Amino acid sequence: MSKDIVAKLDDKLRAKRESFDKIPLVDIAPLxxxxxxxxxxxxxxxxxxxxxxxxxxxxxxxxxxxxxxxxVSRRFFDLPMSQKMTLHISKSDVALRGYIEPFGENTDPGKTKDLKECFDFGPERSTLEGPFFGPNQWPSSLPEFRELTYGYHQKMVDLAKKLLQGIALSLDLSESYFENLTRNPISIQRLLHYPPQSGCVGEEIIGIGAHTDYGNLTVLAQDDVGGLQVMNRHGDWIEGIPIHGTFVINIGDLIQRLTNDLYLANMHRVVNSSGRERYSIPFFIDADFNAIIEPLPSFVTDSNPLRYKPVICGEHKFGRFAASYAHLAKA
Known part of the structure; x- marks a missing residue:
């Protein structure tokens, strides 16, 4: 790899190291x-x-x-583009499993292009059952890839369900509250690679444009490069600095809706100005496709009136994805 060249950032892409001020660290062993x-x-x-x-x-x-x-994620992204494109996500139809090339997904399509490549998979299905549920695609040239990454996915499912129990308790709900919403949940395991950027980096092309996540919960493993930025209530971008041995957890739109804005599905983005390759491994867990998500009565008060109409989880999520993928827009 060539010598690292640190990019010069546009002022709008600079993140502060102060107030929220920082992302809190929670020891979940007692949970x-x-x-x-x-x-x-x-x-x-x-x-x-x-x-x-x-x-x-x-x-x-x-x-x-x-x-x-x-x-094994690095080795996958090092494969020739021709090999990766044989696993392109469009080949999975609406199941949304497979490889996504740079600029193939744009999370903030009106403002930025996403300089990243991805590989998505999820719970194994033998046939296409509908949006988010279908066969995975696997690279034949990396025989250990499937076992390692799918094993990781299964561990993420278990951890995410434990975290949802903790979130339920934090809301004074039954610890098992989310079980009825996640009997057969939409879940996506993703591998991400962000090429380095050099020169002057503006808002038009960055790793991932500003967005909120679409579902219940995200569990993110970062390498040591950094680049995650989170917006605080004042509109400042705060660095999500990598901490060895931790995961970054954030909630998505569904829990913000469920709590009527008590909990925040916060805006975040990735700006890789390090001059190095950046890799991350996010896991997304949502609710069942047909689960109806609406604010719980305990979070609707005179001072905090009803903010959201009911949505169907799968329709909400698929609508967000359709705005990001060219092959879905043509469908």
């Missing part, structure tokens, strides 16, 4: 082992009502295993 779930729930409530983001540590997933998934 996972049951020793003090309410203490963790209290910390989750503060984090998600103030920032919509948190780091979690002591999450029970070995760092060596996470590192091995990063390694």
């Amino acid at each position: 996972l082992d049951g020793s003090n779930k309410q203490m963790v729930a209290k910390e989750i409530r503060w984090a998600l009502s103030n920032t919509g983001f948190m780091y979690v540590k002591n999450h029970g997933i070995a760092q060596d295993f996470v590192d091995s998934v990063f390694d």
Whole structure:
């Protein structure tokens, strides 16, 4: 790889290292082992009502295993473009499984182009069942890829469901509240690669344009490069600095709707100005496709009136994706 060349950022792309001020760090061991779930729930409530983001540590997933998934992800993205394009996401129809080339997905299509490439997969299905549910595509030239990445996906499902239990407790709901909404949830495991940018970087082309996530919850593993930026209530961009051994957790639109804006699905973006290759591994868990999401009565008051109409989870999510993918727009 060539010598790192740090990019010069447009002023609008600079992130501050101060107020929210920073993303809180939550030790979730007492949630996972049951020793003090309410203490963790209290910390989750503060984090998600103030920032919509948190780091979690002591999450029970070995760092060596996470590192091995990063390694096989790098090897996948190093494959020739011709090989990766044989797995293109358009070949999976509405299941949305496979490879996405640079600029193939644009999360803020009216303003930016996303300088990233991705590989998406999810729960195994033998046939196309509908949006988000269908067969995965796997690279034949990396025989260990499927076992490692799908094993990671399964660990993410388990961790995300534990985190949803903590979120339920933080909202004074039954610990099992989300189980009825996630019996067969939409979930997407993604591998991401951000090429380095050099020269003057403006808002038109960055790693990922500003957006909120579409579903319930995101669990993100970062490498050590950095580039994640989160917007605070004042409109300032705050750096989501990588912390070894942690995951970054953020909520999406569905939980913001469910809580009638008590919890924030915060705007975030990626600006890779490091001069280095950046890799990350996000996992997204939503609700069941036909789950109806609307504000719970306990969060609708005279001072905080009803803000959202009911939406069907899968229709909401597919509508957001359709605006980002060219092949869906043509469908």
